[in-house]
Amino acid sequence: MISKEKSMSEYSLKEVSSVALSAFWNIMDQWGVESEHQISLIGIKTDLSSDDLKEMNVSSLSSEMVARISLVLKIYKYLEILLPNREQSRVWINKSNDAFGGETALMVILADNENGLLTVAEYLNSQFQMPNTALDKKMQKEYILILILEWVDSTEDALNWYKSEVPPALGMTPLQAVECGEYRNVLKYIEHISLGGYA
Structure with missing residues (x-):
């Protein structure tokens, strides 16, 4: 978490x-x-x-x-x-x-x-929030990592979260979510947490 x-x-x-x-x-x-x-x-x-x-x-x-x-x-x-x-x-x-x-x-x-x-x-x-902004999966990952680096101590920690953490709201890792086309749901989750919400 x-x-x-x-x-x-x-x-x-x-x-x-x-x-x-x-x-x-x-x-x-x-x-x-x-x-x-x-x-x-x-x-x-x-x-x-x-x-x-x-x-x-x-x-x-x-x-x-x-x-x-x-x-x-x-x-x-x-x-x-x-x-x-x-x-x-x-x-x-x-x-x-x-x-x-x-x-x-x-x-x-x-x-x-x-x-x-x-x-x-x-x-x-x-x-990055604009519907017409076309990002491939690599770019989506890079943007997510920028956001997560606000909360963790290193790029390694951000990558570990991206690959391994399974937020209940997503039901899968952020990596899996991006691969499944659920990139914007990952962004919504991160925004929810940044506003003080629960995982």
Whole structure:
């Protein structure tokens, strides 16, 4: 059974590895974010360049920085699922979008940092709920794992839940449900639990 113990933004600093920090800088480069905006986005007030900051140790991150990195990684993962072509993802983040009043997603993010990140993450998350969003079973699995990672300590725990847990509401494992075409029932179950419901 799942227990919603903590969200990504509440992870301890030790749980955010140097790999995640490195991924953040790589994503910034892929999105074409200028050096000064990279520093602002991660929440660092310093005269150092982003190149200098890429050498920083994970232990020097504050909880707010961890939250921002987590949101950037989540947005990147959402785009990776919705737009598997990396170039499409890069174009989307820099393309004018009616959902953001004609601004680009990157403009929204940079204008309000953490709140902007939340706005874009929530918008992308809503796309998975749209009836006309076509996801193959692999993409469905990846999205479910993103949701479950909010509640567990590792990708391994999320995978174990996906493959082995049998929620009474589903009567089968989430893996079996997805294979049987019951993907949306898995989403409904996860939403039910996230709102404080019983399994």
